[in-house]
Amino acid sequence: MLDHFPFYLALIVLIVLLIMLGNKIKVAYPVLLVLAGLLVSFIPGIPILKIDPELIFIIFLPPLLYEAAWANSWKELWHWRRIIGSFAFIVVFLTAISVALVANAFIPGFSLALGFVLGGIVSPPDAVSASAILKFVKVPKRMSSILEGESLLNDASSLIIFRFAMIAVATGQFVWYKAAFTFGWMVLGGVAVGLLVGFIFLKAHKKLPTDVNTDTVLTLVTPYAMYMAAEAVHSSGVLAVVSGGLFLSYHRHTFLNGASRLRGENVWQSLVFLLNGLVFLLIGLDLPEIVSGLREEGVSITAATGYALLISFVLIIGRMLAAFGAVIVTRIASYFITVADRNPGFRGPLIMGWTGMRGVVSLAAALSIPVAFPQRNLVLFITFIVILVTLVLQGLTLPLLIKKVQPPAFNDHLPEEEAERQIREELAQHTLAYLDEHHREELTRNVSLQKLAAHWELQLAGKDGVIAAGNMRVIYLRVLERQRQLLLEKNKREQRLDEEVVRKFLHLIDLEEEKLRLK
Template sequence: MLDHFPFYLILIVIIVLLIMLANKIKVAYPVLLVLAGLTISFIPGVPVLKIDPELIFIIFLPPLLYEAAWANSWKELWYWRRIIGSFAFVVVFLTAISVALVANAFIPGFSLALGFLLGGIVSPPDAVSASAILRFVKVPKRMSSILEGESLLNDASSLIIFRFAMIAVATGQFVWYQAAMSFSWMVIGGVGIGLIVGFIFMKAHKWLPTDVNMDIILSLVTPYAMYIAAEELHSSGVLAVVGGGLLLSNHRHRFLSGSSRLRGENVWQSLVFLLNGLVFLLIGLDLPEIVSGLKEEGTNFYEATGYGLLITLVLIIGRMIAAYGAVVVTKIASYFITVADKNPGLRGPFILGWTGMRGVVSLAAALSIPATLANGASFPQRNLILYITFVVILVTLVLQGLTLPVVIRKIHIPQYNDHLSEEETELLIREELAKDSLGYLTENHQEELENNLVLKHLASHWEIQLQSEERTNMPESVKTIYKTILERHRHLLLEKNKNMQRIDEEIIRKYLHHIDLEEEKINLD
C-alpha cells in the first residue's frame, strides 16, 4: 500500500484536474473519469488498484448515501412518493427479472439465479451521474426531485435482490416464504435501525457538550454506525443509512449549531467529491484485471462484449417502457385516487427514461462478489459478470451521459406548475422575513429601535442586510436582539417550507444557509 502511495496522490490530482475540465467543457465528470481510468489502465507499469470486496460497500456506500439523504428534501420525496416508489422498487424488480430472463436465454452457462444476481447489480441507475449532468441544463424541479428520490431507494432494492440471488447461487435453492420474511425484515428492520441510531446521534449532538469539530466527527461516524448496525442484524444497511439520514436532515436545525452546519457542509462536500472521483476512476482502472479474468475462464472477449451490449440494450429499453408505463398507470390511477399530476405529458417521461446511467453501486456490488463459494469452488461466471457490469456502466455513461444534455435541449420540456418560480419564491420569502423582523422590532424593542442607529439601519435595509458583507459594529445588546430575529427567520422559513408544497426547498435551504452565515459573522465580530 505505502509503495504505491505517490500513485494514489497522483490519482487525486488527476481527479481534480479532470473535474475542472468537465466543468469547463460542460460534460458530466463521471464520463471523463471513467474514460481517464480506462486510458491510465493501459499505461505500462501502472499499479493495479485492489480493494477487499468485503470493504467495498463499507468504504464507499455509507457516506455517499448519507450525504444524498442529507441533501434530499423529505417534502419532495413524500409528494412524489408514488412515482419514486414505483421506480425504486417495482421498476428495479422488473428490470432484474428482464435481465435474468435474457441472460438465461442468451448467455451460455447462466442460470436464472446468476441472471438475477446480474440484474440486481445493474438495475439501479446512478444518481451522481444524473445530477452531474443536470447541473449544465435546466429541468423542471419535479424531474430532479424524482431522480434524487429514486436514487435514494433504488440502491436498497437492487442490493436486496443481489443478496437473495447470492444466497440462491451459493445454496442452489430459493424458499419463497423465507425470502418474503427476510425481505420484510430487511426493509422494516433497516429503516427502523437507521431511525434508532439516527435518534441516538441526534440526542448525542444535542445533550453532549460538543463543539464544531466534535459535531463534524460525529457526523462522519453516523452513516457507518447505521450501516454496520443494520448489517450485523441482517437487515438492509442501505435503508438504515437512508432512513437515518433523512431523519437527521429533517431535524438538522434542532441539534446542530449554525457553525457546525456551515463547516460540516464543507467537510462533507470535500469527502463526497473525493469518494465519487475515486470510484469512477476505479471503474476504468479495473478493466485490465477483469479482462485477464475472462481469459482465465476461457471466455471470448468479443462474445463477452456482445453480452454486455445486449444487457445494456435490455436496461435502456426496459427503463423507457417503465417511464411511459408510469404515465399510463398514473392516468388510470387518477380516476380513483388523487395523484400529483394527472397529465404528465410525453416529453418528461422520455427524459426520465433516458437518465439510466449506471455507476457506483453497480461497481461496488460486482466487485463484492467473492472469488470462491463456501465449499471452495470458484464462483460461477464471476469475471463475466464483472465484465458485463463494466460494459453496462461504460456504455450508459458515455452514450446517455453525453447525449442527455442535447436531448433535454432539443425536446423542450414544458414548465410544470408544481413550484413557484425562483423569483416569486425569493420575493415571497424576503417580504415575509422583512415583515416579521420589523413587526418583532416594533412590538418588542420600540425604544431601542428609536434610539439605536444600528437597529434603524437593520430595519430600513433588512433585505439587503441579510446578504451584505459589510456591517457596522454591534453592541452586545443589539447582537442579542438580532440573533433572536434570525432565529425567528429560521423558524418562519421552516414553517413556510412545511406548509407550502409549491415552494422549492432548495431556495428555503439557501436562505437558511444565509442565516447561518449571519450568525457566524455576528459571533466573529
C-alpha cells in the first residue's frame, strides 16, 4: 500500500486536472476521467488497484447517496412523484427484464438469473454524469428535478433486483412468495431504519454540546451508520441512506447552525468530488485486469465486445421507448387527473430518453460481485463497455441534442431572476415591518439601527446597503433568523418557487450570520 502511495497521490492530482480541463472545454468530467483511466491503464508498470468486493458498496455508496439525498428537494420530489416513481421503479424493472431476456438468448452460458444480475447492474442511469453534463446547458427545472429524483431512487430499486438475482444464481432457486416477503422487508425496513437512525442523529446534534467540527464529523458518520444498521437487519442499506438523508435534509435548519452548515457543506463537496473522481477513474483502470480474466476463461474479446454493444443498444432503445411511453400514459391520465399534461410534446421525452448514462452505481455493483461468481469477468467487461458507450456516445451528444431541439418552457417555476427579485422584496418588507413593530422607539434615536433599516430600504429599492454591526448585532441576528423562517415557510407554500433559489438565499443568511459572529 505505502509503495504505491505516490501513485495514488498522482491519481488525485490527475482527477483535479481533468475536471479543470472538462470545465474549460465544457465536456462532462466523467467522460474525461473514464477515458483517462483507460489510457493510464496501458502505461507499463502501472500498479493494479484492487478493492475488496465486499467493501465497494460501503466505501463509495453511503456518502454519495447521502449527499445526493441532502441536495435533493423534497418539495420537487413529492410534486413529481408519479413520473419519478415510474422511471425509478417501473422503468428500471422493465429494463432489467429486457437485459435478462436478451442476455439469456444471445450470450452463451448466461442463465436468466445471471441475466437479471447484469440487468440489475446496468439498469440505473447515473446522476453524477447527467448533472455534470447538464451543468453546461440550460434545461427546464421540471426536467432537472425529475432526473435528480429518479437517480436518487433508481439506485435502490436496481440494487434490490441485483441482490435477489445474486441469491437466485447462488442457490439455484427462486421462491416468489419468499422473495415478495423479503422485498417488502427490504423496502419498508430500509426506510424505517433510515428514518430511525436519522432521528437519533438529529437528536444527538440538538442535545449534545457539539461545535462546528463535531457536527461535521457526525454528518460524515451518519450515512455509514444508516447503511450498516439496515444491512445488519437484512433490509436495504441504500433505501436507509436515501430516506434518512432526505429526512435530515428537510430538517437541516432545526439541528445545525449556520456555521456548521457552511463548513460541513465545504467538507462534503470535497469528499464527494474526490469519491466521484476515483470511481470514474477506476472504471478505466480496471479494464486490463478484466480483459486478462476473460482470456483466462477462453472468452473472445471480440465476442464479449459484441455482447456489450448489444446490451448498450437494449438500454438506449429501452429508455427512449420508456420516455415516449410515458407521454402516451400521460395523455391517457390527463382525462382522469388534472396534474397530467395533455400535450407534453416530443422534445422533453427525447431529451429525457437520451439521459441514460451509466456510471458509479453500476461499477460499484459489478465490482462487488465475489471473485468466484460465474461469468464475473464477462459481467464486469459488459458493464465497463456499457458505461463507456453511454458516457461517450450520449454524454458528448446530449448538449448538442438539447441545443438542437430546444427544451419546451414548461412554466412550472418562476424564472430565476424574477424569483430572486421577489424574495429580496419580500425579505426587505418583512424586515422593515419587524423593526417597526419590535424596535420602533430605538429606530428614532439609535443611529446604528437607522443604518440597518436604511440597508433594507435600499434592498427594497433594488440597491445595496451597508450592514450595521456593533451594538446592533443581536437585533440583526434576530432579523436574519426571521428571514430564514420566512424563506422556509415561503418555500413550503409556493410550488412554483424553485427551492434552489430559496437555498441560495438561505446560504447567504448563513454567511451573514458567520460574518457577524466573527467580528
